[in-house]
Amino acid sequence: MIRDRGYFHWDGAFVERRLPWWPITRQGLRLAFKMKLFKFFFAGSLLPGVVFLAGVYISERLEDFKSMVRGGRVLFLTINPAFFKTYYTIDFLMMALVVLMLFSGAGLIADDLKHNALQLYFARPIRKRDYFLGKAGVLWFFLLILTLVPGLLFILFKLVFSGSFALLRSYPWLPLSVLAESLVLTVFFSLYTLLLSSLSANRRYVSIMIFGVYIFTDVLFGIFYGLVRSPYVALVSIKANLQQVASFLFGQAPAYAVSWVYSILILAAICVASVLVLNRRIKGVTVVR
Amino acid sequence: MTGVEEQSLVLEDIHFAYGPVAALRGVSLTMGSGAIGLLGPNGAGKSTLLRIMLGFLPPHQGRGRVLGYDILTEQTTLRRYVGYMPEDDCLIPGMDAVTFTAFFGELAGMPRAEAMKRAHDVLFYVGLGESRYRLLETYSSGMQQRLKLAQALVHDPRLLFLDEPTSNLDPQGRAEVLDLIVDITSKKDISVLISSHILSDIEYLCSQVVILNKGLVAAQGLLADLRRTRYNLFELKVKGETEGFLRKLQSRGCRPETTEDGLLKVYLPEGLDTMDIIRAAGEEKVQVRQLIKSQTSLEDLFAQTVGVD
Numbered sequence A: 001m002i003r004d005r006g007y008f009h010w011d012g013a014f015v016e017r018r019l020p021w022w023p024i025t026r027q028g029l030r031l032a033f034k035m036k037l038f039k040f041f042f043a044g045s046l047l048p049g050v051v052f053l054a055g056v057y058i059s060e061r062l063e064d065f066k067s068m069v070r071g072g073r074v075l076f077l078t079i080n081p082a083f084f085k086t087y088y089t090i091d092f093l094m095m096a097l098v099v100l101m102l103f104s105g106a107g108l109i110a111d112d113l114k115h116n117a118l119q120l121y122f123a124r125p126i127r128k129r130d131y132f133l134g135k136a137g138v139l140w141f142f143l144l145i146l147t148l149v150p151g152l153l154f155i156l157f158k159l160v161f162s163g164s165f166a167l168l169r170s171y172p173w174l175p176l177s178v179l180a181e182s183l184v185l186t187v188f189f190s191l192y193t194l195l196l197s198s199l200s201a202n203r204r205y206v207s208i209m210i211f212g213v214y215i216f217t218d219v220l221f222g223i224f225y226g227l228v229r230s231p232y233v234a235l236v237s238i239k240a241n242l243q244q245v246a247s248f249l250f251g252q253a254p255a256y257a258v259s260w261v262y263s264i265l266i267l268a269a270i271c272v273a274s275v276l277v278l279n280r281r282i283k284g285v286t287v288v289r
Numbered sequence B: 001m002t003g004v005e006e007q008s009l010v011l012e013d014i015h016f017a018y019g020p021v022a023a024l025r026g027v028s029l030t031m032g033s034g035a036i037g038l039l040g041p042n043g044a045g046k047s048t049l050l051r052i053m054l055g056f057l058p059p060h061q062g063r064g065r066v067l068g069y070d071i072l073t074e075q076t077t078l079r080r081y082v083g084y085m086p087e088d089d090c091l092i093p094g095m096d097a098v099t100f101t102a103f104f105g106e107l108a109g110m111p112r113a114e115a116m117k118r119a120h121d122v123l124f125y126v127g128l129g130e131s132r133y134r135l136l137e138t139y140s141s142g143m144q145q146r147l148k149l150a151q152a153l154v155h156d157p158r159l160l161f162l163d164e165p166t167s168n169l170d171p172q173g174r175a176e177v178l179d180l181i182v183d184i185t186s187k188k189d190i191s192v193l194i195s196s197h198i199l200s201d202i203e204y205l206c207s208q209v210v211i212l213n214k215g216l217v218a219a220q221g222l223l224a225d226l227r228r229t230r231y232n233l234f235e236l237k238v239k240g241e242t243e244g245f246l247r248k249l250q251s252r253g254c255r256p257e258t259t260e261d262g263l264l265k266v267y268l269p270e271g272l273d274t275m276d277i278i279r280a281a282g283e284e285k286v287q288v289r290q291l292i293k294s295q296t297s298l299e300d301l302f303a304q305t306v307g308v309d
Helices: A022-033 A036-045 A047-059 A062-068 A081-089 A091-114 A118-122 A128-146 A148-162 A166-170 A174-199 A203-228 A231-236 A238-249 A260-281 B046-054 B097-108 B112-125 B141-153 B171-187 B199-205 B223-230 B242-251 B274-283 B298-306
Strands: B009-018 B021-031 B035-039 B061-066 B082-085 B159-163 B191-195 B208-213 B216-222 B233-239 B255-258 B264-267 B287-293
Touching (some): A022 A036, A022 A091, A022 B097, A036 A047, A047 A081, A047 A091, A081 A148, A081 A174, A091 A118, A091 A174, A091 A238, A091 A260, A118 A128, A128 A174, A148 A174, A166 A174, A174 A238, A203 A231, A203 A238, A231 A260, B009 B046, B021 B046, B021 B208, B021 B216, B035 B046, B035 B199, B046 B159, B046 B191, B082 B141, B097 B112, B112 B141, B141 B159, B141 B171, B171 B191, B171 B199, B191 B199, B242 B274, B274 B287
Parallel strands (some): B035 B208, B159 B191
Antiparallel strands (some): B009 B021, B009 B061, B233 B287, B255 B264
């Protein structure tokens, strides 16, 4: 038996990783894909991207699809910034992002808190920021697949199908808008998820919070709006704030008559608060005073 | 790396407080190679000291070096060369033991493939070879204890911090883990600092001990030396009314204890000798029928040092 050899030394050499957090991200992705339900939801969350991609194709083949369009309403198939803004703000995509965060992110820190694993991480030569980046990397992977990748594919496919650069000539800033909007969604949802994951050691509570806070702020907005009819109450809704920022980034009229600056400030405040809380919650040792 | 230091651990005047509660009040200690036992009653500051040595907590005052690395400024590098087996059960749900162990080897800086190979080896070494592909959630407490040892060993540390390494183990498992630790420390060039409440384990494993009490080092050194210099315990058989005799001994700074089998154990402070016991007995009209110097044990040393039963 190997055990009979007794303890023996490892004769290899340590390596300095340029991305010391990468093993944490890789393990996080592995664990996420081990969940059967997660695979199902992940596949489902790709649906809006596929549908919109089909829209890009059809927009260049309108003649072929005319028989399928009744009443001549084909405005949806005009590929312009509004098309992109629609993709990034439709309820289905927003909900898909929330559900993905719920499945892939709820346990990221909560499980480590529950099972006392933080001290094992920090007994290794990794810093707090490496741990944070490693966990956030898992979320960024999924978020960017649903935001940046489809956005860039829409532009690429439009260029390929149309055979011209008309889209980029008309809207040269569009790739930057796609990038900025993807980053806004990615940074916000990853910090939002990690914040809630660090607040409890029970991943079920965290899942409820991720879903509940998102829905609750929107319901609150609906109730207040019904009472006071002021567009400013949109600022209490996470979804509405994200939609306001998306409208600005794609040069569209905002859904609510409130400056997008307020929305970006609110989202930024949530992100800053998340970083501060995470900095306090993530440590190698829990001190019971 | 500054090379393997002769002193694996040097701490100078370490202070730490949790708010108004002082946990460490000027701990200075030096540790050579081999196995060192860290002892102390609850709240003595053992865990705080371990956490400071690992860099989890920065000391409020004082400085220290572990394996030659400064615990304040070089803690990240230091952690590459130390292994830590915490007291709490630790796992990552959804992982099997090989993935778990290799993962922490990789985080220590091992190349991925080598971490995986080494994970298999150390899991066999700690006796989890057959169950290395099982999910960690299905592990018993004893298996989790071994797993913690495996993850602490995977990157081949030079200094191993073991916090209660035999808790949650049945007698056979305990004996096996103790044998592993003996194997690690006696045959190889790895130093081990063991914090444990099980004094017999420390006695079995360690040649040196550090006893903490109320945030201070109450005693440190080779176990044999400590027994010789600090230990002054006598066992008595007496006849007569012992109540007054015990009070008199206490008033002179002794610490008498009555054992279940009717013996009287008396810890003598420095400066007193057996004649003081005899005199006290005479004054209280108690007949001393037997007075022998007790067999030394770590338990007695610990009790005398920290002043507990």
